[in-house]
Amino acid sequence: MSGAVGPGGAGAAGDVLVLRALGLGDLLTGVAPLRGVRRRWPGHRVVLAAPAAIGEFLQRRGVVDAVLVTSGLRPLRGVQGVLSGPGHVAVDLHGRGPESQELLLATRPAELLGFASVANPVGPDWWLDEHEVTRWCRLLEWTSPASSGVWCGPEDLRLRPRPEVLPDGPVVVHPGAAFASRRWPVQRWAEVTRELVAGGHPVVLTGSADEAHLTEELAALAPGALDLGGRLDLEGLAEVVGRSRLVLSGDTGTAHLATALGVASVVLFGPTPPHWWGPVLDADRHRVLWRGDPRATTYVGDPHGAALDPTLGRIAPAEVLAAGDELLGGR
Template identity: 60%
Template sequence: MSAEPATAQRRPAPGRCTVDPATVGSGDVLVLRALGLGDTLTAVAPLRGVRRMLPDHRIVLAAPEPLGSWLTELGVVDAVLPQAGLVPLPPVRGGHVAVNLHGRGPRSHELLLASGPERLVGFAAPEAGHPGPAWRRDEHEVHRWCRLVREAGGPCGPEDLLLRPHRPAPAGAPVLIHPGAASGSRRWPAARWREVARALVADGHRVVVTGTPAESELAAAVVDGVAGAEDRCGTLSLAGLAGVVGDSAAVLSTDTGVAHVATALAVRSVVLFGPTPPAWWGPAVDPGLHTVLWHGDPSAPAWGDPHAAELDERLAAVTPDEVLAAARAQLAAAART
């Protein structure tokens, strides 16, 4: 029997996704993407390019532990080094390949360079003394990181972000409404979501509302008075949420992490955009499965602040009738498949 490859021997044991930092060194790729759910999912495609670039290396993702562990369980990466934002990385052995999928630098570059890599893959950052491809402001997030990895030698494209192919929704599958978002500028009013939920229930659809524990009041406001709408806010793990999304007939949300879960799982969706243009963060594959609603001007030199507290005017311009029309069209298409 042939010996197991050295890289496989150093992968965490089943059920254990986190890695001992002291073991990260030669033969590893340390990838930094210490961001949220949507950001993590847009990195799946370039991560697969990294795998193709260095197929015999162990891929260690420096990211929030729940997200990194989920991608480890899915086989996208081999281990997670828990990391929350741009704080110093724990000491590692060094001699690895570092890949910056977090940002343009210089801070993210500096953190990775401090870990002692033999090579850093990242965008050009003169402040950090690092050459590389030029950062482009006007570029879709998935295309941006795929371009970086392709130029480093790892073929990949938007199609690589899919975690599974599209498949028909099961009989009786619900419509999932996810009303929350990390900032007020990307939160469509609860009263409008409630109007949409009530109409869909009247159409004969099951409606499930999801969210984080901190969004319980928002979810309660959406289901208030809507008989048949199920509030599952705060009850689901990350894997559980992905399971509910995957079994839905359609997902309705603003530009937030759950929209990217629907894209990755090839589930029909309607996504409401506000301060950020969909050309930067919208679904990058399967255009027939995803409807984008946005009232921005694509030629404008600047858009709103995605982290602002107040509802963005472009998102405010989206009406319940528009959302219902888009949802009904997607559900009708689902019924024909």
């Protein structure tokens, strides 16, 4: 059910309503264009239409001013209760349209910024072969008939200044992913985790409530690792990741959280090419493992598939350990 969250007091006329009602990784890659929104409409309240937990997480960090609670492509309910006045601007950071743009047009904005579609004929073209951060910053850079473009980029992803490496921080292992095609086998994570524990590294296992069975299985296969699966909300996960020395995961929201917090990571990709979703800053702190075509310009498999993607399946535990060793400075 949708509703409004956040300060409802008077703000500048013409708030900016931004739709990005997606998951954690999508919202974190959206931080850069959200900061572009602030530059494009300075002094205006930024209202984010997004799931509550992730939206409020960004609100507490000043990325947005208020949250209109929704998810996916549901109709936007309670808009008038959260917008401070008439004449708002709508920004589609959710998708290429037309469905997402039609949801925003139903709120009767004075201006809509989005990629060109049948619902929004005035806008830049959508390109499939483009990094997610670059794509949405390109939208903010586009000059519309109503407003001028602004720059945003990778540095805008940060949720804090780049931290010093914590030599005694734990290694976070996050075995889950939203879809099985992006979920590396638990048995392989166990091989990696056992080696880390044997090397004297404290290891923390993380996962959502739906992924707790994975961390429980992993903890049984790799004694000595601390299982926090299903026990952390988003703030708790951010705290654990923020004080860790290294994060090992698939292409998930936890990987994007490590990027946003400046924490070193090894990220396993498949079937989505890493040049679409991989880390785009602090190159010295991140390693991506990808066994697909380095020149891929489309998906090599189904990112929403129900079986392990073959490109991800070709990654061996020894490769993950080697990349981790490099970032840890040798075990």
